[in-house]
Structures are given as C-alpha cells and as structure tokens.
Amino acid sequence: MKKIKIGIIGAGKIAERLHLPSYKETKKAEVIAICDIIKKKAERLAKMFNIPKVYTDYKKMIKEADIDAVSVCTPNYLHCPITVFAAQKKKHVLVEKPMALSIREMKKMINVCKKNKVILMVEQTQRFDPAHEVFRDLVQSGVLGKIVAVRGKLGHSGPEFWSDDSPWFFNRKKSGGGVTMDVGIHILDLIRFVTGKDVDTVAATMNNLVKKKIKLEDNVEAVLKFKDGTMGVFETSWSTSPYEVTVQVYGEKGKAIVSQANFDPQRIRAWKVDPKNPYNTVKEIKVKIPKKSRHINPCVYFVNCILKKQKPFIDGVEGMKSMAVILAAIKSAKIGRFEKVKI
Template identity: 40%
Template structure:
C-alpha cells in the first residue's frame, strides 16, 4: 500500500518496528474513512430522493428509468471525447441516448465510437425535447454554461456542467436556484477531485496523520489550450471564455485546495498578464496569494506558457510534515513526516479504465451514481460557485491592485 524510506542518513529514526507501526497506523486511519464505501451494493439500484450537501431532488415528473440513466452530451469537443462520453460508455448504469454539437461530424464521430444507437443533434433544445434525456453534461464555451444548464434543468434534466460553472456569481446563483426549484442535481465538473492522487490525498488529510495544514502551494500549467484542443479558438476570446489561464486552469486548483484542506479562502491578492499568446484578449499567466479563514496562507498559480514540461502539483505543508501531490516524477503522492523522519510513497488508486482513449476519471459514472442516490455528488453546484468566487475575487484583486476579501 505504501513504501517508506529514511529521510536522514545521520539519524536512523526508522527501525523496522517503528516503520511497521507508523505504516499500520496510517493504513488504519485511512481505512476508517473509506470502509463505508466498500459496503455500497449495486444489486438493488433504485431511483430515490437524495438529500445532501445543500442539494435535493426527486423524480416526480421526470424521465429517469429504474435500470439506467439516459444521458445526453451537449458539446462534443476534446473534453467530451477524452472524458465525458467514454466515462458514460463505461458506466453500467448509464445509456448515452443523444449527442449534440454545432459541428455534426464531432457528435457523429463520438456516436460511432461509443454510442451507435444515440441520436445526433445540432440544436440542444431540440435534443432536450425529442430525446428527453434524464441527465446531460454541458461542455461548451464558458459563456454558454449558465443559459444551457438552466434550460436543461427546466427541461427536467440533471446537469453536470464543465468548469468554470459560470461567468459571474449571479449566473452561478441562478443555476443553483433553478436546480433547487426543479429538484434536479446540478454538479460541476471540477474533475481534479476525481484524480487518483487527489482521492488518496483527501483520505490522508482526513486521517489526521499530517496534523494542522499551515501552508498550501498549488500550480497548474501547460503550453496552452491550442496544443490539446486545436479547434478550440474560443479559449482566446474573452467574449466567449470570459477568462484565460486563470479560470481554465486556476479554477481547478482553487477548487482542489478548498476540497483537500476543507478551508475557505478569506482574502486574495493577485497578478495576471498576457505574456506570449497572440491575437487574444485574455491572460496567459496568473499568480495569487491566498489567506484562508483560519489564517493558513498559500499560493495559487496557472500558466499557458510552460515549455518542455507541464506542471500540475499541490503541496500541503502541515504541522507533522508535508504532503506532495504531483510534484515528483514517478511518485504521484509522497508524505515527508518529521517524526519518525521518513518519506512515505503512497500507492495511487488505479484509473477506472486503462483504455488509452479516456482519462479514466469516472466523472460520468460518479455523476450517474449520485443521481441514483448511491453516492454524494463530487462537486455540487454550491461548491462550484464557491470556487468560482475565488477566481472572480482574484480577477478583481489583479485589476484593482488591492487585496480582496471574500464573504462567508
């Protein structure tokens, strides 16, 4: 489950017996928090009302079937191709019934690969009316997230919307309110919550073995969206994207540090610049300093200009040591404890599938299981709104060159 090595050549703190003891202690604490999941049974799946995390819904007047959740995909770009559609295809409780994109060839290609019986549409409203899906994923340019999500909720669908969930707090609040009024699940695809190292990291933090979190560092960057989504020109147009690297990548880490630490951001100072990208009116680099409600401090950065290597790491400096996630090549999750002075390399949970065509995060499966009441939503609408608020506060801080306080 984990590998332990001595951090110091001068002080041989980790004898065989203490090493076994600390490993057993860690394993025991983590298992306490995960044992409940092992008791979930899929043998008698039934639709039922779920109440949790500020969201509630039922199926009165809805279309949900007892055997499978009928899902539709709105937007068939790269994120749909590599994440959402394959995840639904691998989920035994899901049936893909419709795919929609303004470019029909994109939807047709996904249908041919993953859902040959699904219908293809170019108008999402027609899809909602004709196909009558129980649930949809919305993966469109950011400015369309709110209106399309609200329309889908009002049509009786549960919705999983891509991040950032909206372009303003007002939009996000309307989305959450609509979901509550329609008694439908609104989930935001803050997918880093589903990354295997982050799943394990959450368990480790909750085990208490690290002690109080004192400082947080989070960084997400790559060469730019044009390299993984060549046709996604909207990323560079403020009218459609609203943000650049700050929300494309920064919102991932804003959400992740909130999720891992269980803390809310109280104040933020920030800078953003457009340093390299041409023919765009959005930022390609973003740096911020955070102060949480309990006084914990940290940094949050995002970039579209990293050359030669990507960066996707989070570091939690705690009273009993440090947890490093994604920082060390070949070691996705490492804890350095000051007592007994050891480095623990944790095994990372496997991806749901090893298929090369999908990232294997099971976001579709998790969304469907939440609809069925089998597990809690991994990022309910209210949670997505809070992470959006961090990014909007950072934008205000950068523009005004002043520290911005968030309300809680």
C-alpha cells in the same frame, strides 16, 4: 435495471476524451443523444460512440430526445443558459468547469436545479484523480498536524495544444477570461478539496508573457488567506510544458507533496518531522495510490448520484465556492490589492 439516458451538449474535445469514454464504464447509463451546432462534429462522435440521435439545437434535443440528464461540454458562456433550460425541463446536469462566468449566473443555476429537484454537478476533474483522493485523506487525517500553508500549481502549454479548432478559449466574452478561468479553477478547486478549507481573501497578479497574439493573461500568481488563517499560494500558466499539477501542504508536524510534474510514479511524497530534531530529521510516510478513482470517474459518479438521489460532493454550491475565489482573483489583479471572496 433502469438505465439513465444521457444527452451530450457540445461534441468537442472534452466530450470525446472524457465524457463519452467515461459513461461507457457503467452499465447504469447510456448516451442516447448528442448535440453540436456543427452537425458533422456531433455526427463524428455519434459514429465513434454508437449514439443513435444527433441534434444541432440543444433545446430541441432536451425537449425531444427522452433523456434523463445532460453533460454540458460547450464553451463556458453557455454553461448557465444550457443548465437553466435543461433543469427547467427536469433534466439532471453535469456541467464542465468553469461552472459559469459570474456569481449571478451560478446562483441562477443552483436555484433552478433546486426548484426543479434535479442534480447539479460540476465536473472538476482533479477531484477524481486517485492520487488526489489519497492525498486529501492524508492531509485531512491530521498526520501532518495543523496545516499552516498550502501551495498549488497547474499549468500546461495552452488550449491551442489541447484543441486546435477552439478559438473561443481566447475570446473573453465566450471564455470569461484567460488561464485563470480555464486552468486556475482546476488548481484552486483542488486546493480547496485537499485542505477542506475556504478562502477568505485573495491577491493576484496576472500577465500576458508568452501568447502575444491573444489579449488575455497566460500566467498568474496569487496569494490566498483562508478563513481559518491558513496561508496559501496558487499559480497557473498556459506556458508550462509538459503539463504539471502539484500541491504542497505544510503542517506543523510534517509536509506532503502530490505532483505530476516530475514523472515520479509514486506521485505522493510525505514526511513527518522528528519532534526531537525537527530541524534535520524526517520520517517518510508511505502512501499507496490505487489505479482508479474510488468513484470510477466523474460521469459514473454523476449517474450514481442520480440513481441514489444523492447530492454530489462537487455540487453547484461547492463549484460556486471555488469559482468565487477565481472571480475575486481576477478582480484583485485589476484593482491591485487583496479582494474578499464574495458569494
């Protein structure tokens, strides 16, 4: 069986915690090269994960390492140039969130991958949480009736508690912004995934409330108007401890919540209203959550998409649709009114 040969670009936290352990879960792929501008970071992970080739220049790795695909795990501002270079050299690309810093960059990534007939997948982790997969099925099954409103929150204590040597998260030129770019994209993409709906306009307010040493927003509240009229809210924060991800969906026949905030092992609660007494009576809908994602994990799914020549459900266009809302939210906070989501 042909194995897909992977090169990792960026030997930081997400490579160590997600990409490298995830590729290990399939026999259909092997990571044969790793690159970081800081050689000892690449060497450390190469040793930990048994990777034969180490590079400090991603262009050299892509040209020389005999790989089929790359995982782009670098700071955000490099997602576009690395994707473009890799695609031009006919390598499939799995790029970390946020996909890129602007619509122009994202279109460039999509076009170059299309032209070179390589897969472009955006690593939106939340879509691979088995609770989120089941929650989406429930919401889209119609059991809650017409969806009227959705509310989502994703927050944690900030990037400095995730990776203690990554100051780039707080450098606007390298990150593209504060918590909105870093965490807001997770919850907004999850809302889109769960509802299957596209956002038309957004109004956001952003503030720096806790991390006074940085010049970026650490808390955001935003109102969403979907194209079909559904209403929504998303919140994101770098001062929520412990980590929380919650989505609530309100339908005309019931409501449901998925959460990792209250340490409830069930995680999903859903209720159907009694049509005879909707004011007071509900019936719980029981939901079973499997231990693993139906796709195993994002990296295994990426490998399977390459082997099957299949478009990922979170491809460049889908990634760009979520990022377009985030970029519109940032603009709306600046101008102080609703902003149309433009692609």
